[in-house]
Amino acid sequence: MKYIKSDYEVFELELKSYPFPCKLCKKEQAIIEIPSQKIKVCKDCYNQFFENRIKKAIESYKMFKTYDKIGVFLSGGKDSATLLAVLKKLYPEVALQGIYINLGIRYYSDKAEEVVIKLCKKLNVPLYIYNLPKEENFRIDDFIFTYFKNKICSVCGAIKRYLFSKIAKNLGLTVIATGHHLDDTVSTMLNLFFQGDFESLVKLEPVLKPLYTGQATKIKPLYTTPEKEIFFYAVLNELPIVNFVCPHADFTSIKKKKKFLEDLSKENRQIKYQLLSVFLKKLIPLIKSHPQYKEKLVQPVNICIKCGEATSSSDQICSRCKRIALLNKVSDKTLELSYQEFLKYVEKLDKEKIAIFVVNEETDIFPNAIYISSEFLNVSKRKFLKFFKPYKDKILFFYSSDPKQSYLFVLKLKKAGFKVFNIKSVSF
């Protein structure tokens, strides 16, 4: 199976029947390699090795007690799915709660929701779904109309943090478990280190205790697990996971750090663990012992005057509330039109002022449309914008019988300041 992680990273797993027995049990046929160990093993030994490492991390960092109620926020991806499956298997006596936040990301959130429902059914874990567009009347895509159009992930992060906390309180969760793995942690640590953001480094610890009474403890049980091995586990155990990427995902800086890490790993297989150990055992304790950091700890936690959640902001309005206030000023958030709406929209427009692009197909519906392949989404930003530069003063319309493909063009061009719409359906 292939797992499309991003346009540059694809994981692949093909089970093989090796002509020798499992290196660990020496009985069953070896079918898979444990990448970090370079040994070939059978399915049961792979699972046991994988689960034991997570168990060890949970126990050595004392992540939770059996009486805790643990919430796992599910994204539809391999990390949170694997986390839930392993927790359920290792700790059947612990109360687990799956949670899915439908962020209203078009052509992504609803499909991910379907996958999460399947997963929770398979694992027999209760699932709570929070639908952002229905509950709060906006979707993450809407921020494309604000100053944050090129920082959608940071807005999404602020909104999710608020919801994690609110939902945890409503459901009486004492612990929130997230699927951050070894590769995530080490690349973020390096990123923050290079930026000199030492305070944020502390937040990368595997257990984050509550800042105030009633807040849940945050834990990262996959802290010591390499990403590739998580994918192998998910596939081996047939966990339902999405195989497509959020259209807002921007991998540029992560890509650089991950590539740097992968290059280092070729020389030294243990480098990720060594870096993790240096950060955890040397650097973070040093930061925590600094008088400036200690001073911060004793300061009272600010509470946002709008939503009541904790905030580090001195004006007592949290970043989520500030961003929503900005969104509320946008009157028209239209990104998609039906065919009828499109006809009405262009009725009185000078034909010179519009350009129609059809993605991946020829069609008679738009006879003068310009054909474009979805492959063009993968070219460099500079090449992409150079191609569309002559259309900067026009209103652009995109159409594809698979509207997700044309929507990706719309998002990319909207972020670059174009006036652009997706024609989402054609019916006569």
Ligand code: SF4
């Ligand atoms: Fe949110 Fe960005 Fe993740 Fe998409 S990729 S779900 S926008 S954080």
